[in-house]
Amino acid sequence: MSTLTSAPAERLPHPLVVRTVALDLPGAPATPAAAPPTDGTLPEADPTDLLDLLPAPGSEAADGAAPLAWVRRGDGLVGWGELLRFEVAGAERFAQAERAWREVLAHAVVRDEVQLPGTGPVAFGSFAFDEHSAAGGVVVVPRVVVGRRGGRAWLTTMTVGAALGPVPDLAELVGAPPAPASPGAVTYGDGAVTADGWRDVVAAGIAAVRDGEVDKVVLARDVEARTEHPLDVRWALQRLAHGYSSCWTFSVDGMLGATPELLVRSEKGLVTSRVLAGTIRRTGDDAADLARAAILAHSSKDLEEHEYAVRSVAHALEPFCSSTNVPDVPFVLHLPNVLHLASDVTGVLGGEAHAHPSSLALAAALHPTAAVCGTPTQAAATLIRRIEGMDRARYAGPVGWFGADGDGEWGIALRSAQTSAADPHRVRLFAGCGIVAASDPAAELAESEAKLVPMRTAIGSD
């Protein structure tokens, strides 16, 4: 592993050598000829097929680094082994990350036999919410990536060398990783602010809205978990992918979770963002939940919160797009723990393809959205720093991957937790809520508890 903070390519002894070959995974035939079933449906992949390939912590393949993952409904990418690592910081963290990746790519030797989004060179990244946070950001270039998309799968190996090596072989690279062991009993303690204290934080947020300092502010809290046995991140990822199949299950540098919110996907000039804001807890009773979905869809408080979030995304995308499409009304996204108001905003990038901004540049322009910061952005960010009482670190920051052409997918690191490199028993869980004038501190605390459920369940044993 090399840790570089600037001018990476100049310091690389040899170019990055990248090789992608087709793979035969369950439900993912290697040859496209065998792929399309007659009824037009794609073969079902188990949501954890890719995750099952991740090497165990402590194994040689894991290389001492946290697993890398970006998976939804069985498609996506997993990666392991840390070939290159770039640490970035401050307001320029996204630009620094992009520069580092471009410098590596400028000297790359690539043989890509599959040619799909996510094949060829791929880097994963995770970035702090706040430019002042010591958590900064990281870009990791793995040694091995396995991807799956719509019935096709591939294997990419990345090395730093002088020439293309032999055709990579998955069996040799993966072996048979042992299933992750349970983390055992989990005990919880307060995070930076106690639950009671957080009600006061929310009350201060509501007062600031009523005073006209902001229209909306998103306030978050953390809780500290201690696992009996060291947490094997693969354990949590498998449970998240099974339980939250409509979310993007991610893991980069110890930041893991299952986010329902896609900050931006950029693919061949088409940009998509899934905006969420406006939440109601589920009861566990389907009929009652349907009634709650109808209440949510008509709640003026939630529609107002949602409108701020959608407008902030559409506004941030407009300078890059020749056209954008903003749905008139949100749909209700049903997750196992909560219901959200959701809107998929799309856009077509303007200008020549070679001049398109990368997906990370788009993520940088979109971050922080009103869904995780508030409106107006600067006033909300200042208010968060003043009253929230914790460093969000990489929670609510962009997390995802990008490829050689800059296309990629970046989620907002929600329903998430940060593991500790120093103490494998320690996990910090996060959740936050949008606050408007009509918010109620006790209801927001309950909503934050509902949003902690995915990660609590993921690191639990039953």
Ligand SMILES: C=C(O[C@@H]1C=C(C(=O)O)C=C[C@H]1O)C(=O)O
């Ligand atoms: C901030 C979080 O969620 C955000 C806030 C929401 C809300 O307040 O309704 C909904 C989805 C997210 O945009 C979180 O999950 O931590």
